[in-house]
Amino acid sequence: MFRKILCILLLICSGQQLFAQVSIKGRVKDLQQQPVPFATVRLVPVSDTLKGQMALTDTAGMFTFTGVSRNKYKVIVHSSIYESVTATVVVDNATAQLEDIVMSKEKTVTLSGVSVRGTAPVITQKLDRLVVNVKGTPIGVAGNALQVMERLPGIEISPDGSSIKLNGKDHVGILLNGKLTRVPISSLLLMLSSTNAKDIDRIELITTPPAQYDAEFTGGLINIQQVVSTTAGSNGSILLGIGYGWRDKAKAGFNWNVRRSKTNFYGGINYDRNNNPRKFDYRSYNASDSDPYSNFTVTDRYPVITGVTGRIGLDYDINKRLSLGLLANGNLNLFKQHVSGSTEGSERIGLVNNEDSRRRLYILNAHVGYKISKSQVFNLDVDYLNYYSFAPNEYVNTYYKTNADSVVTFTVTKRTPVNVWTGKADYITSLTPDIELVTGSKLTFSRLKNNVVAEDVFSTGAEPVDSLSERSTLAENIAAAYASVSWTFNQRTRMNVGLRYEYSSQDLVTKSGKSTSNRSLSQFFPSLFFSRVLNKNNTLQFAYSRRIARPTYTDLAPFVSFIDPNTFYIGNINLRPALSNTVTGSYLFRRFIFTAELTREKNAIAKTQAVFLDSKQQMLTSLNIPVLWTSSLSASIPVTVAPWWNMQYNIQLSHINQQYEGNTTSNTFYFIKTTQNFKLDKNWMLQIYGSYNSEKMYGTTRIDAFQRMDVSITREVKKWHSSFQLSINDLLNKYYRFQSINHPARYYKQFDEYEPRVVRLTFTHDFGNLQIKKESKRETSSEEIRNRF
Numbered sequence: 084m085f086r087k088i089l090c091i092l093l094l095i096c097s098g099q100q101l102f103a104q105v106s107i108k109g110r111v112k113d114l115q116q117q118p119v120p121f122a123t124v125r126l127v128p129v130s131d132t133l134k135g136q137m138a139l140t141d142t143a144g145m146f147t148f149t150g151v152s153r154n155k156y157k158v159i160v161h162s163s164i165y166e167s168v169t170a171t172v173v174v175d176n177a178t179a180q181l182e183d184i185v186m187s188k189e190k191t192v193t194l195s196g197v198s199v200r201g202t203a204p205v206i207t208q209k210l211d212r213l214v215v216n217v218k219g220t221p222i223g224v225a226g227n228a229l230q231v232m233e234r235l236p237g238i239e240i241s242p243d244g245s246s247i248k249l250n251g252k253d254h255v256g257i258l259l260n261g262k263l264t265r266v267p268i269s270s271l272l273l274m275l276s277s278t279n280a281k282d283i284d285r286i287e288l289i290t291t292p293p294a295q296y297d298a299e300f301t302g303g304l305i306n307i308q309q310v311v312s313t314t315a316g317s318n319g320s321i322l323l324g325i326g327y328g329w330r331d332k333a334k335a336g337f338n339w340n341v342r343r344s345k346t347n348f349y350g351g352i353n354y355d356r357n358n359n360p361r362k363f364d365y366r367s368y369n370a371s372d373s374d375p376y377s378n379f380t381v382t383d384r385y386p387v388i389t390g391v392t393g394r395i396g397l398d399y400d401i402n403k404r405l406s407l408g409l410l411a412n413g414n415l416n417l418f419k420q421h422v423s424g425s426t427e428g429s430e431r432i433g434l435v436n437n438e439d440s441r442r443r444l445y446i447l448n449a450h451v452g453y454k455i456s457k458s459q460v461f462n463l464d465v466d467y468l469n470y471y472s473f474a475p476n477e478y479v480n481t482y483y484k485t486n487a488d489s490v491v492t493f494t495v496t497k498r499t500p501v502n503v504w505t506g507k508a509d510y511i512t513s514l515t516p517d518i519e520l521v522t523g524s525k526l527t528f529s530r531l532k533n534n535v536v537a538e539d540v541f542s543t544g545a546e547p548v549d550s551l552s553e554r555s556t557l558a559e560n561i562a563a564a565y566a567s568v569s570w571t572f573n574q575r576t577r578m579n580v581g582l583r584y585e586y587s588s589q590d591l592v593t594k595s596g597k598s599t600s601n602r603s604l605s606q607f608f609p610s611l612f613f614s615r616v617l618n619k620n621n622t623l624q625f626a627y628s629r630r631i632a633r634p635t636y637t638d639l640a641p642f643v644s645f646i647d648p649n650t651f652y653i654g655n656i657n658l659r660p661a662l663s664n665t666v667t668g669s670y671l672f673r674r675f676i677f678t679a680e681l682t683r684e685k686n687a688i689a690k691t692q693a694v695f696l697d698s699k700q701q702m703l704t705s706l707n708i709p710v711l712w713t714s715s716l717s718a719s720i721p722v723t724v725a726p727w728w729n730m731q732y733n734i735q736l737s738h739i740n741q742q743y744e745g746n747t748t749s750n751t752f753y754f755i756k757t758t759q760n761f762k763l764d765k766n767w768m769l770q771i772y773g774s775y776n777s778e779k780m781y782g783t784t785r786i787d788a789f790q791r792m793d794v795s796i797t798r799e800v801k802k803w804h805s806s807f808q809l810s811i812n813d814l815l816n817k818y819y820r821f822q823s824i825n826h827p828a829r830y831y832k833q834f835d836e837y838e839p840r841v842v843r844l845t846f847t848h849d850f851g852n853l854q855i856k857k858e859s860k861r862e863t864s865s866e867e868i869r870n871r872f
Contacts, residue, residue, distance in 0.1 A: 106150075108180050109158065110146075111185075112183055112186070118209075119140060119162055122140045123137065124139070124160050126158055141575060145571055145574055155173050157172075158170045168185070208622075208671055211612050212290075212306075213237075213290075214285055214288075217286060218284045228278040232305065234733075234758065235288060236288065236717060237717055239251075249288065250303070252684075252713055253688065255302035255303055255304070256304045257275075259306075259307055260306075262466055265468060270472065278414075279392075285308050287306040287308065288305060290665065293612065294565040295583075297563070299633060300632060317339070317342075319339035319849070320847060321337050322336035322337075322847045323335050325844055328359075328842070330358030330359065330385075332357050332841065333354075334354060334356070336351065336352070336353035337351060347396075349397075352391070357389075358385075358387045359387075361386070363424075363836075364381050365382075365647060365650055366379050366832040367830070378427075379426065382423065385420060386418060386419065387417075391415045406451075406453075411447050411448075412446045413444065414442075414443070415442075419439050422438075423436075435479040440474035442472045444469070447466065447467045448464060458513035459511065464509075468501070468505075470500070470501040472497065476497075495536070496536045497536075505525065521568075522566040524562075524563060525561075525563045533556075533557075533636065535552055537552045555593045558592075560588050561585060566582060577614045578611075579610075579613075585606055586603070606662075610627065611626065612624070613626075621670075624670075626669075630664075630665065634705070639655065639656050646703075650701055650702075651703070660686065661687050664682065666681050674721050677717070680713075683710070684711045687708040688708075689706050689782030692706045693831040701831050708743050711740075711742075715736065718732070718734045720734070731758045732755070732757050733756040735754055736753045743782070752778065755774065759771040767799075768796070771792075772791075774792075776790070785822055787818075791813060791817070793811065794810065796809050803848065804849040810842070810845070817836070818834070820834045
């Protein structure tokens with residue numbers, strides 16, 4: 084009897100202890116609201132610090148403790164990058180969900196008075212994007228934004244800097260601090276070439292964007308996140324640089340930041356001048372007629388590109404819940420070019436062209452963030468974008484004939500103002516400790532005017548050329564609503580499901596008053612993301628999204644831009660929107676990232692395609708490809724050979740299959756990029772970058788292989804908080820060749836030669852309070868929304 088009673092008492096006691104045990108869940112992130120993976124988390128009872136449990140955060144920064152007794156605990160988080168953080172928690176419920184733990188202070192080691200901060204991995208795979216850290220890298224010291232983007236995994240920028248691809252796909256959107264920049268991609272890339280890389284914190288490659296992003300751009304999105312200092316007090320930096328290739332280069336920059344308890348005031352201005360000569364060759368041949376025609380044009384071009392970029396911002400925390408912010412970004416780009424050349428073949432023509440164009444862009448943003456409760460956040464953003472392009476061109480053509488020469492002079496002047504208003508509201512709430520909901524809406528109103536005036540110039544005056552002149556307007560409105568739900572099933576498994584609805588209307592009206600392109604579209608755009616951490620070293624991810632590519636104004640507008648008297652660019656008003664479905668799978672092994680992607684695109688828009696008009700003329704325009712399949716395999720491979728030598732390899736193999744004019748064609752191509760970093764000693768670093776792009780097919784065009792090689796050496800002077808960098812870009816010759824492949828008896832070839840072996844010397848200096856870090860209190864900006872999901 085006594086033994087039975089004793090057993091019953093033991094069972095009761097053990098049962099009470101079992102029911103007294105609970106679980107604790109939490110998340111660790113940094114100041115940019117990014118998760119901190121593989122951090123060590125210790126749970127220690129306050130009453131007995133010798134006992135406790137230990138866990139490791141997953142790729143989402145999540146951790147879980149089970150079998151925890153009700154008590155008061157310390158949660159201690161350790162990371163190789165940040166200083167340790169300690170929080171206190173009282174466990175008195177069945178499940179305790181901790182507030183997010185923010186690691187705000189970078190780890191600093193002091194050696195003989197020199198501070199050395201820990202550095203984050205250069206490339207990190209998140210649930211819905213690939214994040215590349217730029218700040219502090221050698222290219223992030225002296226390069227420009229375009230040079231940085233060229234080195235990123237999956238990105239291809241044409242040697243002429245006029246187009247960009249992501250994972251082999253066109254129609255890529257560029258975001259600046261999370262804001263979509265709606266200007267022609269060629270103009271935007273030109274502006275990025277004068278933006279200093281030192282102002283960039285990180286670049287995010289979003290191949291399958293989630294529901295809270297615009298459904299625009301079938302190729303995906305690239306988000307350029309600028310540096311915002313979190314250092315208390317005042318600090319800043321200056322940059323000075325000179326260079327020479329075939330002609331001179333110069334750059335300068337100044338940035339500042341003043342942070343007080345509730346206020347952060349920051350800004351900067353940068354100047355870049357690039358005297359950048361180049362040579363273009365054009366060849367066309369027609370053997371389909373009884374009278375064959377050939378044309379060979381050679382032009383020497385001497386553009387001087389001057390860019391000024393600037394920004395100024397103010398953030399103010401009214402209280403712990405309410406924050407306000409204002410931000411203005413601006414860019415002025417001047418393009419002055421003299422062209423001289425000649426055409427040989429069936430005709431002999433002397434060519435002279437002078438261009439003095441300018442492009443202006445500024446973006447204004449105002450936001451209000453309100454933290455309703457610990458689990459509810461509301462954000463409101465209003466943006467205004469103004470873009471203006473003024474491009475006057477003068478053409479002087481001399482026709483050499485047997486009996487007498489004739490000189491024809493005409494001018495083309497283009498003015499294009501663009502105004503875009505955007506309003507966006509977002510609401511975030513935690514439905515349960517494991518389920519979060521993000522919902523919102525967005526309105527975008529775009530208005531564009533384009534006025535092209537062509538005139539023949541005679542000694543007696545100028546006469547308009549109506550066939551080449553155009554005055555048109557474009558009105559585009561987009562209304563969107565979206566919702567996404569994020570589940571954290573357990574410490575290893577996460578999923579995000581989103582749905583976006585967009586209604587858009589686009590109306591292009593020419594000078595005749597007729598609407599040449601009046602379209603409306605109503606579509607749903609689903610997205611899905613799934614992540615499973617197999618163990619500490621292995622993670623699987625899956626993503627799906629549906630996207631749209633609406634024809635831009637430059638694709639549609641019936642403008643004319645001449646290369647020579649028989650070759651010109653022109654818009655295509657018959658273009659249709661493209662719709663795509665993309666599936667992506669990723670495997671993460673330690674720091675290695677392997678990705679497979681498949682996209683089916685209907686009515687894909689291919690730019691710069693040759694179309695033959697008659698025996699002499701050909702035009703370059705955009706065309707729809709009825710069905711385009713694009714598949715790719717990519718690998719991001721970091722290798723540490725020795726403490727003083729590390730390398731990064733980015734490899735991609737792509738295959739396209741397209742249906743055009745009743746024919747099915749396919750093509751396989753690849754590129755390889757490598758960056759070699761050598762730490763020569765504590766103050767000297769050598770970096771070598773090389774890339775190779777194989778030959779590939781694009782629409783009705785074949786593009787030849789091209790390569791690149793850059794070298795830089797950097798000297799840090801830590802006691803001055805300064806650095807010097809000597810760099811040589813494009814050590815190999817820089818060529819860009821393409822030709823038409825859609826007609827057996829006619830072809831068009833273009834061969835562009837750009838300035839190689841550009842030597843630059845750059846000096847940077849940081850000043851002010853550079854070491855003390857503090858946690859940012861803002862938790863209501865739209866950037867938090869993007870990074871949380």
